[in-house]
Every structure is written in structure tokens, then in C-alpha cells.
Amino acid sequence: MPLENIQKIVLVLSGKGGVGKSSITTQLALTLSLQGHSVGVLDIDLTGPSIPRFFGIERSKVRQAVGGFVPVTVHDAQALPSRPAGATTTGQQIGPLSCMSLGFLLASRSDAVIWRGPKKTAMVRQFLTDVIWPTLDYLLIDTPPGTSDEHISLLENLLKQTTSPDSPPNQLAGAVVVTTPQAISISDVKKELNFCKKTGIKVLGVVENMAGFVCPNCSECTNVFSKGGGHAMAIEFGVPFLGSVPIDPAFVQLIEEGTRPVYPKGTVISGRDVGGHEEMTDGATSGTTGELLVDKYRDCSLYPLFDAMISEVVEGIQGRD
Amino acid sequence: MAPSLEEPMQIDFDAPLKAAPKLVAPEPEHCPGPESQQAGKADSCAGCPNQAICASAPKGPDPDIPLITARLASVKHKILVLSGKGGVGKSTFSTMLSYAFAANPDSTIGLMDTDICGPSIPKMMGVEDETIHVTGSGWSPVWAECANGNLGVMSVQFMLPGKDDAVIWRGPKKNGLIKKFLMDVEWGELDYLVVDTPPGTSDEHLSVNSFLKASGVDGAVLVSTPQEVSLLDVRKEIDFCRKAGIRILGIVENMSGFVCPGCKHESQIFRPSTGGASRLAKDENIPFLGRVPLDPRIGMACDHGESFLDAYPDSPACTAIRGVVKRVAEEMGLDPNEVLPDEG
Numbered sequence: 001m002p003l004e005n006i007q008k009i010v011l012v013l014s015g016k017g018g019v020g021k022s023s024i025t026t027q028l029a030l031t032l033s034l035q036g037h038s039v040g041v042l043d044i045d046l047t048g049p050s051i052p053r054f055f056g057i058e059r060s061k062v063r064q065a066v067g068g069f070v071p072v073t074v075h076d077a078q079a080l081p082s083r084p085a086g087a088t089t090t091g092q093q094i095g096p097l098s099c100m101s102l103g104f105l106l107a108s109r110s111d112a113v114i115w116r117g118p119k120k121t122a123m124v125r126q127f128l129t130d131v132i133w134p135t136l137d138y139l140l141i142d143t144p145p146g147t148s149d150e151h152i153s154l155l156e157n158l159l160k161q162t163t164s165p166d167s168p169p170n171q172l173a174g175a176v177v178v179t180t181p182q183a184i185s186i187s188d189v190k191k192e193l194n195f196c197k198k199t200g201i202k203v204l205g206v207v208e209n210m211a212g213f214v215c216p217n218c219s220e221c222t223n224v225f226s227k228g229g230g231h232a233m234a235i236e237f238g239v240p241f242l243g244s245v246p247i248d249p250a251f252v253q254l255i256e257e258g259t260r261p262v263y264p265k266g267t268v269i270s271g272r273d274v275g276g277h278e279e280m281t282d283g284a285t286s287g288t289t290g291e292l293l294v295d296k297y298r299d300c301s302l303y304p305l306f307d308a309m310i311s312e313v314v315e316g317i318q319g320r321d
Numbered sequence: 322m323a324p325s326l327e328e329p330m331q332i333d334f335d336a337p338l339k340a341a342p343k344l345v346a347p348e349p350e351h352c353p354g355p356e357s358q359q360a361g362k363a364d365s366c367a368g369c370p371n372q373a374i375c376a377s378a379p380k381g382p383d384p385d386i387p388l389i390t391a392r393l394a395s396v397k398h399k400i401l402v403l404s405g406k407g408g409v410g411k412s413t414f415s416t417m418l419s420y421a422f423a424a425n426p427d428s429t430i431g432l433m434d435t436d437i438c439g440p441s442i443p444k445m446m447g448v449e450d451e452t453i454h455v456t457g458s459g460w461s462p463v464w465a466e467c468a469n470g471n472l473g474v475m476s477v478q479f480m481l482p483g484k485d486d487a488v489i490w491r492g493p494k495k496n497g498l499i500k501k502f503l504m505d506v507e508w509g510e511l512d513y514l515v516v517d518t519p520p521g522t523s524d525e526h527l528s529v530n531s532f533l534k535a536s537g538v539d540g541a542v543l544v545s546t547p548q549e550v551s552l553l554d555v556r557k558e559i560d561f562c563r564k565a566g567i568r569i570l571g572i573v574e575n576m577s578g579f580v581c582p583g584c585k586h587e588s589q590i591f592r593p594s595t596g597g598a599s600r601l602a603k604d605e606n607i608p609f610l611g612r613v614p615l616d617p618r619i620g621m622a623c624d625h626g627e628s629f630l631d632a633y634p635d636s637p638a639c640t641a642i643r644g645v646v647k648r649v650a651e652e653m654g655l656d657p658n659e660v661l662p663d664e665g
Contacts, residue, residue: 048521191487220582222579
């Protein structure tokens, strides 16, 4: 059983592209790790893999061992250094994190993977059967947009593997569905919720991403992509609503350039003052490449949101066992 | 057994030009593709229940290709809108391009939505609740409400019993529908056919390319947002276009900069940390068509199914979009002022 080391499998789905599935997957994984769980991330977006970029491990390559692929390690289990000023998270014990993506197997990062359905199906199956995961509390599976080949194969394989008598109970825990607030996105994501209904996948909750942008100049929040659509949809379909995630340019910068998030004094996001404990120096940022992504993420304004979200999801999952 | 990736990453671009035979079982793991030259003859075909069918299937070009070419003979220009990445504004740009073309009352425009699993065009065009009318000579496109009534739309959305129904289809079924859109839809005399695509480089893209190859495509417009996560996927799409021999008309940078309505401060929400689309265009030696700023009203116009260009003609975003449309026309070798006459 290739997935026998894994306690819980969580899918991250969305009918719409570019709503932040990979971004949300990354943050869920980082937060789970910060809560001390061991986490794996499997990226089955074959024609547009983003996970390697998000974790800053684009140059890594997957090793082949007897029995399959060895996933790329992002960080091992360890105690993070306590943060100097205003530290609430001191000497935190974090769980290990590893990733698997087709991106690690490509010769060049700009190579297109031009595959039709059957080949994608075969690759998804290979990812589910031939990856040697370490012992994991959670495996997050990041998916491409839509409801087609990759999704059908993923579920066929998962349902077959997780319902066998020797797999842990409720191993396929369910799906987190990501949307943005505008109606165009909601209408595609409703299709994904119907897909979950049809295939019997439990929806753990809806996350509304890109809900509002706080102007770094005047701290006014603009609803760039409208607002409230995700919540309304969750109510309509009777599934939990996990929360709204605003656009945080500091998070984008953390991913793109690896700089530790710093906020100007007085910035308030979701009613919480995240204003800097260090003076904001224009352009200059305090992050160095030597620090772990997960360490720097603790300073991101989105971390408390995800911390609460993960606690809710984990409680929900454990409540069913 | 350790998995192997030694097999080629690419598939045969000419393969889908052959008719797909009817299979008795799903394609196996290393299937060369039932339409390919090696169908029924490859090593992996041994023992496959489809082998005999694939091997004996008529070889030669797909007999439907000439029908598609005949049907599209009266279409003057065909433009693909592509992006490796989802949610960067392909459909939004496709609708804008169509609306802009339609501003000239002498032009007739068709807009075809090949995103089968996530169709957005009908909602953006305000024709979400329409259904397809079937006549003796084929399916008629749905005519969108616009000033000149010269804009026809086709999408899978018009065929769904419920508007939230999921379309859970594998590749061959999606390809079949795209073929029908090209072969059975009565497009009539069109000046422009704009083809909106889903993200990625897979079935839909290969099919559109092979079905349209014989009748000729003017080129593809690539859409990206400024950040590297998006550009990374767009590079893959450029690679796809080159390998498939599709001409790239240029690249548009969408959601480029956001002006706070409160203080007019401009922020880069999606930071172009690697130089954005203009740098990519330069590196890859393709035309850069322009930047369209992020304006929340564009999203709102799309949600309500109205034309942003008509609703906010004086906004900076509108000016930017008109500029991009003119550049597209230029790249196609047309007179930009004829394609999109200046107002007033």
C-alpha cells in the first residue's frame, strides 16, 4: 500500500484557475507544519505545476529509489528559533514537510508538458502509487482547475486505495474548496461542489481568497474582486465556510523574493494590528535566504488566519474518527 | 519497479488529424493514442483489448477536417486566446476583444468557449440562461446583446440542464464537443472568430490546433499577470505554440498595477519581480501588446454580463484595452483604425 504511511488525505480543489489553490495549499501546509504535524504536498497540476515555485525549491530534483520517487524535503522536523521582538511563538516545534510535483521531473522550467488525457491519467496514478512518502499526518493534494482527467483519475485511485481494509479509518478526509469572491469564479466553483457531491467527497470547507486588498499607503481596504460571494455559496450548498483571505502583497513578496514580511506601522488586517515591530525601511527587507520559509511565514499577516482555519479543519477531521 | 520518465514528454502534433476509432476499453497507461500513427502497433499495444480496432482503423487524415475547413471558409480571421495559467483574464480579455471588434457595425464576430469544465464566457456576455437552437443546417450560435447585434457566442454552458452542473468529462469527450462547435455550428460569414481556451497545454489546445490547422489561424494572443508564478506557466504556453507552429501575435499583461480609489496610490498587487510580461516578451522575442491595469469595475462588469468598454469608456483601463486591441489588429496586418474606429 503506497499511501499506508499517511493518516489523512486532504484535497485542495477549485473549478476556476488562478484563484489561489497552490497559494492556499502552501499556506495550509506551512501552518500544519507549524502546528507540529508532519505534512506532504502532492501537486497533480501536470501542465502548470506551481508548488515548486511556492516552496522555493524549483531547482530541486526528485530522486529515484527502489520502489519509486523520493519526494523533495522542504524542511525537517525541528525547533524554530524564537523570534526576537514581540515574540508570541517561541522555540516552536515544527513538523517535517516534503513535496512531490511534475515540476521536479522536467529538464527545463519552461518546458511545456503537452499531454492528452490517458498520459495524464497514467502520471496521476504513478504519483499515487510510486511515491515513497515518509510517515505523514497529512497529505495535501493540489489540483489543476476543472473537473476532468486528472480529477477523475485522482478520485478513482484514491477511492480504491483508501477504502481497502488495511488503510487508516477515514483516510480520505475531504476537500478544501478555494474560490475568489466574484460571480464569475463562484459559478465555476459551484460546478466543483457538485462534482464533490457526485463523487461523495466530503467538503471540509470553502476558503474565499483574494477578498480585499489593503492599500499599503492609506490602509484602505478595496474589494478588488468584489466580496462575500464565497460565504453565500457555502451557505447555499450547506458546507462550512472557513474564512476570507485578503490579498497580502507581503506574502506574494515572501514567495517571489523570499523576504520576511514587514508591515508599515498601523496596518490592521482582519481587526488585528500587524504593524511592524521593526521600522519599515523603504525597499530594504530583513529576510535572508538562509532562513526557512516556514520561519518567515510566521511573520505574515495571513498566518493567524490560517492558524485558526487549520485548527477548525483538524478538529472537524478528528471529530469524525 | 521504479517509475520511469524516459519516454518522451511530447506527443505527436499531427496525431489527432486521424479519426479516433471506437474503443472497447479505456486507453491503457502507455497508449500511443488511438489516433496516432503507431495505434495498435506500439509495444504497449500488446495485450490491449483495443489493439485490433486501433490497428485496423482507417489511416489517413480525419475525414471531418475538410468539413470543418469548409464550414469555416467564410471566417476571415481566427484568433486564439491562450495562457498556461488559470484566472489571469483569458475569458475577460476574449470578451473585451470581441466587444471591441463588434464596435465596428460592419464586422461580424464569433466567440467560441473551449473551456468545457469551467465555461465563463456566457456569464460574462450576459447570455448565461440561453440555450442552443438547432436548425436544419446546424446549431445557431447565441447572439449576445450588444449595440450592433453582431456578436455570436458558443459554449458548453448553453447545453447544461442546470447552470451549476459539473461537466465531468475526460479528454476524448471534450475533443468531440470542440469538433462539433467547429463543424456543426452555423457561424456564417464572420470577420473574426475568437477562441477562448482553458488553462494548460492539453486536449483542448491540441484539438483546437489540429482542427483549425487546415483552415489557417492568424495567431494566438497570450495573457499573463505580472508575477513569476504566472509567467512560469506562460513560458510553457510559448513552448507549446512554437512546437505546434502557432504564430504568437503577442502577450498582454493583465492586472498590472492597482490604483487605490481612496488615495490614488498605485500598488503592484502581483509584483513583477522578474520584470513582468514585457521582459518575458523581450527575452522570447515576441511582441508585447500592452498592460491593462487592475480595475475592480472590470470584474463587476463581467459579473453583470455587460461590456466594460461601453460602461466605462473614459477609464484608464478602457483606454489600455483599446490600445491592446489596436496592437492585435496591427500584428494581424490590419488597419487598427478600421478594426476599432476612434469614438467621437
